[in-house]
């Protein structure tokens with residue numbers, strides 16, 4: 001159980017210091033990049049549009065195949081890269097586009113150009129997109145205490161245990177690829193986990 005909860009956070013990869021090879025791997029003697037170092041963990045890319053567009057497009061392979069393949073004259077190397085991508089971006093260069101209280105100072109063409117830096121195919125591979133509005137200062141500094149992390153952690157652990165039980169038989173089917181979360185089930189026959197007939201039965 002503890003194994004499936006050990007999430008490694010490759011935190012705050014900085015677009016100013018990272019280069020193409022640093023993100024996906026590479027070099028004369030190929031070395032793993034951040035995508036492989038975040039294997040079985042979370043890769044957080046802050047200020048996503050500020051990253052080199054070529055590097056961002058290369059992310060499409062590991063997001064799809066969970067591996068990174070690097071070809072050199074001497075041969076081809078494959079690194080594991082099964083990570084959960086979390087990314088953040090501003091709505092425009094000044095950060096206020098759509099803000100209810102402060103006006104955006106960017107020209108419309110700048111806003112469009114900025115948002116287009118993330119290609120459609122890459123956006124398609126990010127399952128959940130959430131707009132996070134600005135939180136007023138009074139709310140941030142208020143007395144209201146939210147749910148403690150320990151409670152959230154217990155809820156996540158309970159969900160992980162249910163998944164572990166659900167995927168127990170699935171593990172045996174897919175050799176060399178232990179199923180940890182729902183996203184991993186794409187690597188095997190989905191009927192092991194959820195067949196169309198069982199969905200029909202549940203709905204009636």
Ligand SMILES: [Zn+2]
Nearest residue numbers: 092094104106
């Ligand atoms: Zn703006």
